[in-house]
Amino acid sequence: MAKQYETVIGLEVHVELATKTKIFCGCSTAFGGRPNTHTCPVCTGMPGSLPVLNKQVVEYAVAVGLATNCTITQYCKFDRKNYFYPDNPQNYQISQLYLPICRNGSVEIEVAGENGNAYTKPVRIHEIHMEEDAGKLVHDDWEDCTLVDYNRSGVPLIEIVSEPDMRSAEEVIAYLEKLRLLIQYLGASDCKLQEGSMRADVNLSVREVGAEKFGTRTEMKNLNSFKAIARAIQGERERQIDLLEAGKEVIQETRRWDDNKEYSYAMRSKEDAQDYRYFPDPDLVPVYISDEWLDSIRSRQPEFRTEKMKRYKEEYDIPEYDIDIITGSKHLADIFEASVALGSQPKKVSNWLMVETMRLLKEKEMEPEDIRFSPEHLSRLITLVDGKVINSSVAKEVFQVMFEEDVDPEQYVEEKGLKTVNDEGALRKVVEEVIAANPQSVEDYHNGKEKAIGFLVGQTMKAMKGKADPASVNQMLKELL
Amino acid sequence: MDILSLTAVELAKAIREGKTTSVEATQAVLDKIAASEDTYHCYVTVEREKALQQAAGVQKKIEAGELTGPLAGVPFAIKDNMCTEGTLTTCSSKILENFVPTFSAEAVLNLEKAGAVILGKTNMDEFAMGSTTETSYYGVTKNPRNPEHVPGGSSGGSAAAVAAEECFAALGSDTGGSIRQPASYCGVVGMKPTYGTVSRYGLIAYGSSLDQIGPLTKDVTDCATVLEAITSHDPKDSTSMKRENTDFTSALVADVKGMKIGIPRDYFGEGLDPEVRDAVLAAAEVLKAQGAEVEEFDLSLVDYAIPTYYTIAAAEASSNLERFDGVKYGYRAQDAEDLHTMYKRSRSQGFGPEVKRRIMLGSFVLSSGYYDAYYLKALRVKALIKKAFDEAFAKYDVILGPVAPTTAPKLGSSLADPIKMYLGDIYTISINLAGLPGISVPCGTDSQGLPIGMQLIGDCFKEKTLIRAAYTYEQSVK
């Protein structure tokens, strides 16, 4: 009988924190911008420059630690990790090894499972540490060289290191979703995989089912989507099993996943000794997080998803399915709550988010985090519909523009002349014309074909360029027929 | 009036009183540099035009009453490991042969705020690694007291420039004695302040936990005045201390009555030149005669300071010097086909032998499997050394001893045996490990006429006590 193998996976997740400035200098962390325009002597490793820690980084790291049930290291330090690479201007990265800021946490993940056998399980977090991001390398094929941009150099990161507690790609993705949601709720990062503000390195080994000892693991880098992660896990699992089946050994190494070729490649060269010579950074002093400071961060922790779902159920009359989707994104939940706070009816806000918003997100391949329209505008749009200023099909049209450009619906409706015509005289005139022009339908109606009136409503709406209230048209038609 | 023979404070006074001008003094010192640089080679870079322009600007401000401080108008020399905006800064290394910083070190900015004129950048041991200023890529500096001898190091150019009257005062940096030892060899005053007193921002790091900038001057008054000018709490340097009572010149008082001075027996043992010993002990007698209480005591762990220092300094240096890789600034080896070859060639061609030696040692003591045995062990011994000093300062206000075991050696006689050269740092090194202030004050000459220095060591933040003791001695032997 063929041997059965179990996959053992641990994750190192890097999250870019949502600070305004870099971890050790006053340069902006804004994304994009011309190369090297967000740089200074500190984040480009100029001789004589020195780092000074951004306090907000500590606050975010502690907040994430508390949300993942970690013990906070109240006395923590920074260490230098030494390795040469041009994206790393000092050729050492300031990170934490000996006293990371958070340790021994865990999160509960919810996994859909096979055949509807949903289950939950804890994934333990070994540690979370603070560190600086590297610059960006651009390969110039034309001149066969590499170009270096330090705009991202020094952007604050936290690295969340899990224990090897996951057993499948599905569990890995559930874990990442869980982390993403917690961190988004904290406002500590937007956690976008495609933009690199959340990145995962996968440590994977296989062992025979029932074996106690872990197999030799490899570390895979360059995974920038959930799909790539799932494929990489599958690919690496197979590669390792093939090695074992062939009586060969798995070598502990770092591998780079190529999502196009669906294969991982060893990154090791003789010049990468993997000996980082960590030692305490003498340029930075220790961080002491007092009980008072810890309490104040704790007291500012937001309402997380579970609590929010519970509250929504109690406060708002909307379906559980809607609650699940809306609270699945902090940004969506924020829009929902703000719109409701502006006086809009929860059910109506929820409808806009669940139907039109979801449709457009899917169509444009966007994430809920990418939504740009403001709750004020959504709320105003709902008011316009409620007051019959516009009808629902015009509202959908306006919403689409609002979704794309966040226009003010009131202003837009005004400018484009989309208001429903409520002038009874004008409506009567058009309806009379429609009746005169469609004798066949009028006859059908009189012969009991209820459907015929629908056609006449349509003709009237068309004649009025959509700017009529269909109910009023219907009523007027019946009256005149 | 012989302008060049004035001290910095005397010169500033003469300028304020209209007896001379900053431009005149700057021109005089530039003439002196032109005349004697061929012999001593104190500078890597002299900025003639810039200095004269700066002097003219400063002079205007003095006359307008905008600059009234005790150093306004005085020409200074800066060690070439402090960044100076727009002026070549090489650390006396080939690897920075073309590096022009875009900002100035905080200490330099503080001096400029006080009205100093910057003449140029002084020669040093490459990246401050050495005790003779012979490891500079730009040639050796010679001791103005006797050009056949070294000026000491690593701030040898700064000490020699003061001694040769090629500046009125200078800044140096001290990681294991690099201000005090050349001051002693050249017969000038040099002080390493308490760690964190002078901002390290803009000082190109050697051993970050040990490096401190300090003054090299003609006398104790200048030393206190310059220290007062460069001391600041700098938010750009996380290790910069918020200090109070930094009016160091208020300690220029000739009075040591009741001051308790401890003389460590361990500093007068084997290896100490008898002439140096006699001169230093005679200086102690002078202070005793002025009312200080002097007694001998045992300062343990002296023998362990050097291995501790070389482990920590080399480890930090190996990391600090990684940034010199040919990517962002400085020397880049040409025609390297791949990245790692570019790194290796740029660094191997750019660094001199002593720098490579310390980088290799530092990389080794931090490497996997050796970190605990070497690096962590050294940090533990450092804690013991600090404790030994704490205990000593519970009993004494000042510790008095020699700066170096000998007077300045002959040129070319030291580099052959690195360990022997390292042993020369035995009396200065533990002060850096413990973060303490120390001052070197001239206390005579040997039979060859070479200067001898006495070292006064104070407890943390007690520069004023040192200044008072040093000033009292200086006044007594005038």
Added chain:
Amino acid sequence: MANVISDETIEYVGILAKLELSDEEKEAAKKDMGRMLDYIDKLSELDTTGVEPMSHVFPVQNVFREDVVTNGDESEQTLANAPGEKDNMFVVPRTFD
């Protein structure tokens, strides 16, 4: 000499420190490092059980900056000393294929 440094060790340290040594330099480095380590081994005479490693001499902690942007576009200064520059970026030999 108690510490004998092998060719492999010197080779390895050369990789870590990114230094390329000539054969002569390697021989000298082996000798120098061996002697330095012998000398450093003196520290093992001291019993440091229970002594905390001291990286900072003063117990200073919590030195922070506020999260406020203070720097503008300094790319000109950043690139002022670049040995190779293209499109506002540093040029280095190709990093991987």
